[in-house]
Amino acid sequence: MELEFKEEFEAAADRWEKFWKGRNTRPAVAAVLPKPGVTPVPKPGFAAGATGNFEPVIDQLLA
Numbered sequence: 001m002e003l004e005f006k007e008e009f010e011a012a013a014d015r016w017e018k019f020w021k022g023r024n025t026r027p028a029v030a031a032v033l034p035k036p037g038v039t040p041v042p043k044p045g046f047a048a049g050a051t052g053n054f055e056p057v058i059d060q061l062l063a
Helices: 009-020 055-062
Strands: none
């Protein structure tokens, strides 16, 4: 499968499968990098929307 923004999807899927089976050989890293020319917007708090208040999430999406 090829995705527009995840060209190496097959390799990523393989790494996730190994992770869930406890056989990963690489650290799992999540990073948010700024895009050139785009002003970053504040991120909503952890688990924002879990209580039913989706306003912080919607604000970020619209920004």
